[in-house]
Amino acid sequence: xxxxxxxxxxxxxxxxxxxxxAVFVADWLPDAAAQTHGxxxxxxKPSASAAASVSATLxxxxxxxxxxxxxxxxxxxxxGVRASPLNPTPQEMPGTYAAAAAVGSAPxxxxxxxxxxxxxxxxxxxxxxxxxxxxxxxxxxxxxxxTDGDHSRIGHLAxxxxxGVVFTAPAVFGSPDPTVVYERAVAPGHHTITVDVxxxxxxDDTFRDSQRxxxxxxxxxxxxxAVTLRIGDxxxxxxxxxxxxxxxxxxxxxMNAAASPVKR
Amino acid sequence: MALRADRRASGVLVLGSALLLFAPAxxxxxxxxxxxxxxxxxxxxxxxxxxxxxxxxxxATYGDTLRAYHAALARRRLGSGDQLTAEDVRARLADxxxxxxxxRTDEAIARVMDVTEHPRFEAYAETDDGRAALWQLGDALAxxxxxxxxxxxxxxxxxxxxxxxxxxxxxxxxxRRLVEIGMAADDPAGAVLDLQGVPxxxxxETRGDxxxxxxxxxxxxxxxxxxxxxYANVGxxxxxxxxxxxxxxxxLVDQRRFKDGEKLFCELADPGRNDRTSPVxxxxxxxxxxxxxxxxxxxxAHEQSRFDDARxxxxxxxxxxxxxxEAVYEAxxxxxxxxxxxxxxxLLGQLDAIAxxxxxxxxxxxxxxxxxxVDLAExxxxxxxxxxxxxxxxxxxxxxxxxxxADSDASMQAVLVAARTGSDAGAAEIVGAVVTADTLxxxxxxxxxxxxxxxxxxxxxxxxREASGxxxxxxxxxxIQRGLAATEGARQTTERxxxxxxxxxxxxxxxxxxxxxxxxxxxxxSDRVRPLRDQLAALDARLSSARQALPATVAxxxxxxxxxxxxxxxxxxxxxxxxxRVDVMRAALAAEETRLARDALQRVDVRLSRLLRRARLxxxxxxxxxxxxxxxxxxxxxxxxxxxxxxxxxxSARFLLDSEEYWPFEGDDWPxxxxxxxxxx
Numbered sequence: 050x051x052x053x054x055x056x057x058x059x060x061x062x063x064x065x066x067x068x069x070x071a072v073f074v075a076d077w078l079p080d081a082a083a084q085t086h087g088x089x090x091x092x093x094k095p096s097a098s099a100a101a102s103v104s105a106t107l108x109x110x111x112x113x114x115x116x117x118x119x120x121x122x123x124x125x126x127x128x129g130v131r132a133s134p135l136n137p138t139p140q141e142m143p144g145t146y147a148a149a150a151a152v153g154s155a156p157x158x159x160x161x162x163x164x165x166x167x168x169x170x171x172x173x174x175x176x177x178x179x180x181x182x183x184x185x186x187x188x189x190x191x192x193x194x195x196t197d198g199d200h201s202r203i204g205h206l207a208x209x210x211x212x213g214v215v216f217t218a219p220a221v222f223g224s225p226d227p228t229v230v231y232e233r234a235v236a237p238g239h240h241t242i243t244v245d246v247x248x249x250x251x252x253d254d255t256f257r258d259s260q261r262x263x264x265x266x267x268x269x270x271x272x273x274x275a276v277t278l279r280i281g282d283x284x285x286x287x288x289x290x291x292x293x294x295x296x297x298x299x300x301x302x303x304m305n306a307a308a309s310p311v312k313r
Numbered sequence: 314m315a316l317r318a319d320r321r322a323s324g325v326l327v328l329g330s331a332l333l334l335f336a337p338a339x340x341x342x343x344x345x346x347x348x349x350x351x352x353x354x355x356x357x358x359x360x361x362x363x364x365x366x367x368x369x370x371x372x373a374t375y376g377d378t379l380r381a382y383h384a385a386l387a388r389r390r391l392g393s394g395d396q397l398t399a400e401d402v403r404a405r406l407a408d409x410x411x412x413x414x415x416x417r418t419d420e421a422i423a424r425v426m427d428v429t430e431h432p433r434f435e436a437y438a439e440t441d442d443g444r445a446a447l448w449q450l451g452d453a454l455a456x457x458x459x460x461x462x463x464x465x466x467x468x469x470x471x472x473x474x475x476x477x478x479x480x481x482x483x484x485x486x487x488x489r490r491l492v493e494i495g496m497a498a499d500d501p502a503g504a505v506l507d508l509q510g511v512p513x514x515x516x517x518e519t520r521g522d523x524x525x526x527x528x529x530x531x532x533x534x535x536x537x538x539x540x541x542x543x544y545a546n547v548g549x550x551x552x553x554x555x556x557x558x559x560x561x562x563x564x565l566v567d568q569r570r571f572k573d574g575e576k577l578f579c580e581l582a583d584p585g586r587n588d589r590t591s592p593v594x595x596x597x598x599x600x601x602x603x604x605x606x607x608x609x610x611x612x613x614a615h616e617q618s619r620f621d622d623a624r625x626x627x628x629x630x631x632x633x634x635x636x637x638x639e640a641v642y643e644a645x646x647x648x649x650x651x652x653x654x655x656x657x658x659x660l661l662g663q664l665d666a667i668a669x670x671x672x673x674x675x676x677x678x679x680x681x682x683x684x685x686x687v688d689l690a691e692x693x694x695x696x697x698x699x700x701x702x703x704x705x706x707x708x709x710x711x712x713x714x715x716x717x718x719a720d721s722d723a724s725m726q727a728v729l730v731a732a733r734t735g736s737d738a739g740a741a742e743i744v745g746a747v748v749t750a751d752t753l754x755x756x757x758x759x760x761x762x763x764x765x766x767x768x769x770x771x772x773x774x775x776x777x778r779e780a781s782g783x784x785x786x787x788x789x790x791x792x793i794q795r796g797l798a799a800t801e802g803a804r805q806t807t808e809r810x811x812x813x814x815x816x817x818x819x820x821x822x823x824x825x826x827x828x829x830x831x832x833x834x835x836x837x838x839s840d841r842v843r844p845l846r847d848q849l850a851a852l853d854a855r856l857s858s859a860r861q862a863l864p865a866t867v868a869x870x871x872x873x874x875x876x877x878x879x880x881x882x883x884x885x886x887x888x889x890x891x892x893x894r895v896d897v898m899r900a901a902l903a904a905e906e907t908r909l910a911r912d913a914l915q916r917v918d919v920r921l922s923r924l925l926r927r928a929r930l931x932x933x934x935x936x937x938x939x940x941x942x943x944x945x946x947x948x949x950x951x952x953x954x955x956x957x958x959x960x961x962x963x964x965s966a967r968f969l970l971d972s973e974e975y976w977p978f979e980g981d982d983w984p985x986x987x988x989x990x991x992x993x994x
Binding site for chain 2: 137138140141142143159160163164165166167168169170171172173174175176177178179180181182183184185186209210211212213214215216217219228229230231232233235236254255
């Protein structure tokens with residue numbers, strides 16, 4: 050019974066396989082033809098291996114040798130020569146693609162010398178203005194920062210005095226005790242202190258909030274105004290919201306100020 | 314061999330560029346290395362042939378105006394006048410050191426510059442305190458990113474005739490800082506020029522620093538032989554010994570002197586070396602270089618088809634290294650090339666574990682393709698095809714997402730900042746496109762950032778900080794001018810500001826614009842309004858150019874007098890001019906960042922396109938493999954050999970459930986027991 054059906058199955062199987070291959074090759078051949086890197090290296094040759102593998106399970110089979118060339122011989126190392134099909138192209142390396150792509154139209158180089166000169170001039174101007182300010186003004190302002198919060202992690206913290214940033218916190222910043230971060234002579238009168246803070250929860254840093262708070266202070270003549278900024282955080286979004294879908298953000302920036310006569 | 318050479322070269326490039334990020338390693342135990350001659354300037358650097366700048370004169374340019382201020386303040390009996398004692402210098406230095414330790418760099422610069430530009434500072438310049446002040450100023454300026462004045466002040470210190478008299482503490486520190494500045498500014502050739510005057514009798518660690526920076530400069534100038542000679546002079550007691558040895562090895566490998574390069578890498582990669590036996594004090598940077606050296610050894614062995622050696626070297630990269638994914642992936646590739654498919658699969662499993670712990674790793678796409686190729690090599694064509702289909706389903710959207718992200722500058726920056734800082738890219742804000750959070754995370758994991766991109770970001774951070782300080786300085790100048798005017802009881806013309814006339818014009822233009830808006834809103838004929846609009850735009854352009862020209866004119870003329878108001882007026886104008894230049898520089902930096910970001914995403918595009926093409930080609934191979942298997946099977950059947958699958962299909966027992974029992978036919982039947990049509994004929 051089975052012997053009678055074998056020729057039919059064989060023909061059917063062969064026809065199915067050839068049909069599938071024809072459809073598949075027609076579908077993917079344009080992609081294959083379009084690829085630009087070619088097949089310059091030896092890459093896996095499944096046909097040869099397939100023949101070997103099937104022959105192993107069919108010891109009496111008399112399969113024709115594969116049309117695909119056999120792997121090259123050893124080149125002196127301790128193993129085979131099957132190069133990885135995944136070797137990257139030089140264009141994938143930093144700095145090379147742009148250079149290759151911009152043949153004849155290289156982007157203008159960044160003016161490094163001009164940049165250095167500009168930064169140098171600004172730094173020198175700032176230093177001498179600060180120096181003159183110290184000489185001219187007696188009144189001073191000192192800004193201290195104190196942070197609080199069990200699960201609060203400060204991502205970004207900047208303090209501005211009037212129009213300029215006077216302190217930027219380092220990457221990991223915490224100050225359980227008041228720490229002076231800025232002290233300078235200023236003109237007596239009104240000044241604004243702005244605190245820009247981003248915080249995130251150390252239990253789940255997808256929960257984060259930002260706050261920008263602005264305080265106006267009055268620096269009395271011939272006095273030192275000590276400003277203490279307290280950044281407190283009682284948020285529990287990262288702790289409780291994922292479990293019970295309830296939580297709160299509670300970030301507060303408070304300020305204390307106290308003036309005292311300048312010691313001459 | 315060509316492709317492998319490409320890969321090695323590209324690996325070298327990545328490793329080399331990664332090393333640019335390394336700051337100095339650490340100090341070392343002294344060893345009796347031969348003294349190295351001081352390196353001459355880099356031959357290919359055009360600056361080498363130029364006359365070296367006069368250090369004192371150059372540094373003075375940064376302090377000229379400040380000295381004029383000091384004189385003006387002294388005339389008004391403000392400030393410290395001409396009083397500066399050694400105790401003052403020492404006390405001010407203590408303040409400055411405390412400020413620098415607390416990270417209050419701007420305050421430190423202002424405080425110490427007040428001393429170094431004081432009229433009487435020259436009397437103390439060659440004392441220990443004077444040198445300390447100069448060094449402190451150079452250090453603080455470098456920390457703030459103002460490299461040009463930092464180098465000028467440090468050169469001024471080194472140019473002192475007695476700078477190198479024993480113990481030469483601050484001269485040695487100045488050399489160290491200049492070398493670090495050269496590395497941070499990616500200008501080693503400039504550092505070599507700065508250090509030309511260092512005597513050959515300088516201490517060994519100083520000579521090591523100079524040899525290292527000379528090697529870097531020669532390498533950058535395309536002189537590998539000069540670089541090799543310079544790196545060879547970096548002794549084991551130098552804090553740059555590890556970096557120099559590694560780079561030395563890379564140059565040798567690049568010259569295909571594999572044995573020599575390997576020998577150098579082995580010095581670093583020795584697993585027996587630890588913080589007790591190492592000649593350098595191991596810190597995180599030393600260990601990072603050690604891991605790089607092990608990867609380099611693996612690549613050299615791989616290049617020479619010594620796959621077992623390569624496996625061993627890759628294995629040496631420890632599990633806590635951030636190069637682990639790279640090492641495991643390279644090891645899997647080497648096992649594949651050795652046809653050790655079981656070994657390759659085991660390593661790919663380790664990579665999956667790394668991905669499971671970290672979410673993504675930078676080789677995840679290539680590892681998936683390699684996995685499918687291992688299946689192909691083992692003739693598991695169906696498994697390979699399934700994996701390749703899954704790869705295509707996953708990474709076609711990623712490629713599409715990368716292209717959408719590249720359409721918007723803001724989106725590009727958001728994803729690249731996440732890739733650079735390691736923050737969650739899924740939370741990046743993407744403008745005008747729908748890209749899933751997981752796709753964004755995958756893009757961030759796959760993107761290879763150019764070190765130049767990080768340098769551009771650092772420059773922007775410095776520029777923004779200085780621009781912010783400049784705004785504050787302008788406000789402070791206004792305050793000082795008002796204070797002086799109030800004191801003198803006379804209203805200064807500067808109080809109204811140089812911008813007063815232009816502000817009047819600006820307000821007038823705003824009024825005209827408002828009137829035109831009202832006209833348009835009341836349905837006035839557009840052919841009559843349009844010429845007015847054109848005239849308004851022309852006037853607006855003329856006013857803008859006039860505003861830009863005004864401060865430049867005033868600043869170019871410099872201080873017209875040497876009194877305090879004159880100096881302040883000149884600085885106010887200069888600040889306005891600097892503000893305009895900041896805007897121009899900000900635009901140039903933004904363009905540079907965008908170019909580099911687009912380049913990084915283009916490289917992701919190239920890489921994913923290659924892998925997707927490779928996956929499609931591999932699918933063809935999988936189908937061809939299945940076809941070939943069937944052909945062999947059919948040929949075998951034709952020859953009378955029934956394949957195992959066919960034999961199995963005739964085995965009735967396989968169709969039974971567990972609860973059923975099979976009683977095979979044993980050849981005994983009784984036809985007389987059948988009735989009717991059931992009787993077989």
